[in-house]
Amino acid sequence: MWLLNSSIGRKLIMSISGIFLILFLLFHMSMNVAAVFSEEAYNTICEFLGANWYAVVGTLVLAAGFIIHIIYGLWLTLQNRKARGNDRYAVNATPKGVEWSSQNMFVLGIVILGFIVLHLSQFWYKMMFAELTGNVSVTLGDTFVSPADGAAFIKYYFSNIVFVILYLIWYVAIWFHLTHGFWSAIQTIGWNNRIWMNRWKCISNIFATIIFLGFAIVTITFYIKSLA
Amino acid sequence: MDKTINITLKVWRQRGPQEKGAFQTYQLEGISVDSSFLEMLDILNEKLINEGQEPVVFDHDCREGICGMCSLYVNGHPHGPDEDVTTCQLHMRKFHDGETITIEPWRSAGFPVIRDLMVDRSAFDKIMQAGGYVSVNTGGVPDANSIPIPKPDADEAMESASCIGCGACVAACKNGSAMLFVSAKVSQFALLPQGRVEAARRAKAMLAKMDELGFGNCTNTGACEAECPKNVSITNIARLNRQFISAKLKD
Numbered sequence: 001m002w003l004l005n006s007s008i009g010r011k012l013i014m015s016i017s018g019i020f021l022i023l024f025l026l027f028h029m030s031m032n033v034a035a036v037f038s039e040e041a042y043n044t045i046c047e048f049l050g051a052n053w054y055a056v057v058g059t060l061v062l063a064a065g066f067i068i069h070i071i072y073g074l075w076l077t078l079q080n081r082k083a084r085g086n087d088r089y090a091v092n093a094t095p096k097g098v099e100w101s102s103q104n105m106f107v108l109g110i111v112i113l114g115f116i117v118l119h120l121s122q123f124w125y126k127m128m129f130a131e132l133t134g135n136v137s138v139t140l141g142d143t144f145v146s147p148a149d150g151a152a153f154i155k156y157y158f159s160n161i162v163f164v165i166l167y168l169i170w171y172v173a174i175w176f177h178l179t180h181g182f183w184s185a186i187q188t189i190g191w192n193n194r195i196w197m198n199r200w201k202c203i204s205n206i207f208a209t210i211i212f213l214g215f216a217i218v219t220i221t222f223y224i225k226s227l228a
Numbered sequence: 229m230d231k232t233i234n235i236t237l238k239v240w241r242q243r244g245p246q247e248k249g250a251f252q253t254y255q256l257e258g259i260s261v262d263s264s265f266l267e268m269l270d271i272l273n274e275k276l277i278n279e280g281q282e283p284v285v286f287d288h289d290c291r292e293g294i295c296g297m298c299s300l301y302v303n304g305h306p307h308g309p310d311e312d313v314t315t316c317q318l319h320m321r322k323f324h325d326g327e328t329i330t331i332e333p334w335r336s337a338g339f340p341v342i343r344d345l346m347v348d349r350s351a352f353d354k355i356m357q358a359g360g361y362v363s364v365n366t367g368g369v370p371d372a373n374s375i376p377i378p379k380p381d382a383d384e385a386m387e388s389a390s391c392i393g394c395g396a397c398v399a400a401c402k403n404g405s406a407m408l409f410v411s412a413k414v415s416q417f418a419l420l421p422q423g424r425v426e427a428a429r430r431a432k433a434m435l436a437k438m439d440e441l442g443f444g445n446c447t448n449t450g451a452c453e454a455e456c457p458k459n460v461s462i463t464n465i466a467r468l469n470r471q472f473i474s475a476k477l478k479d
Contacts, residue, residue: 190470
């Protein structure tokens with residue numbers, strides 16, 4: 001199967017799964033921004049995405065996307081280290097025009113993955129997972145809340161400066177990952193030429209920044225609200 | 229009288245493919261800034277021979293940036309710190325008095341060291357043999373303009389064909405990938421009507437060979453393009469990806 005046996009095939013899977021995850025981020029960011037304007041609206045979305053069959057199917061597809069992206073990332077990285085050989089250069093200089101993120105995608109991926117584990121344990125585990133196991137209320141600090149009360153979760157976690165900073169670091173890692181990942185995915189599919197190269201890179205930067213700002217605004221807004 | 233500089237060289241010495249190599253330091257005095265980098269190495273080797281030592285082995289041939297034979301990873305850059313030139317076109321005026329210059333061979337699993345600074349780049353020949361040609365014998369030179377080719381296509385093909393196969397892209401790539409080389413060679417044919425006929429087969433065959441020989445997977449860092457002495461663009465890689473994917477989808 002050429003998707004597994006050839007380097008371009010493997011990269012194509014990395015590219016498609018990456019674009020899929022990018023689209024998910026866009027959705028997740030849009031949904032979060034709703035919470036800034038109306039907590040009720042946000043909770044409506046949370047209810048919609050609870051233990052309903054379509055939300056569960058969506059979650060499974062999403063999890064598959066993540067797992068494929070991670071496994072392929074690991075596989076490609078190991079192959080590339082092998083291709084690089086055991087002998088390393090004594091003197092290394094990064095050539096002009098090479099983005100820092102492009103050479104550290106794997107490290108950024110590990111950082112992002114670490115935060116995903118934290119994020120899932122804080123939100124998903126107590127929300128969708130709790131609903132699936134039939135819990136009608138979960139503990140959040142000293143209080144009990146409904147697993148569908150997403151706004152309560154945001155308010156609780158983002159009132160803690162430690163989590164706010166950790167989440168902001170996470171968004172920065174995602175920003176770096178996306179600035180390279182977006183245009184690189186397009187390049188791998190082959191939709192690129194001399195004119196579009198710079199356009200895609202520019203679109204990547206803008207897109208990554210929009211995603212970053214969307215997530216960051218929610219986090220910061222709720223922290224400021226918690227101070228008041 | 230020319231301006232001269234004194235330099236310290238840290239040169240990778242390795243007696244054979246299986247033996248362990250190490251850096252050796254040499255002092256050179258009174259090197260003219262007008263001499264080329266390889267002339268400087270010639271001076272070093274003459275000195276070593278006169279002292280009864282083994283000269284440093286390095287690849288070179290035309291010394292005018294066409295043949296793709298010279299290599300050398302100089303101070304962290306394939307073909308040295310100057311832009312868009314091969315090592316043989318690099319001059320000592322790019323270095324300053326008292327500088328330590330580190331010279332290493334290309335390092336990549338696909339390019340094993342033969343001796344000192346010389347590496348085995350026959351993997352590129354094998355990739356070319358897998359499909360880097362037009363297989364129909366077309367006889368003598370056809371009349372000019374008997375096959376009309378748009379000027380932009382001709383220019384693009386010419387730029388892709390400027391790849392001299394030196395291997396700097398592989399040397400610069402953190403993934404040891406040969407995609408810039410393969411994509412340039414695929415593009416130079418695919419852009420012209422004579423080569424387009426076999427384009428799909430060529431892309432598949434050359435890429436399969438590249439993978440088989442253990443080169444890495446491209447992650448689009450662009451280090452190859454930045455270090456390429458001929459400025460071959462990574463848009464060639466996009467073209468190869470496009471051709472390979474559409475060829476496989478048609479199968």
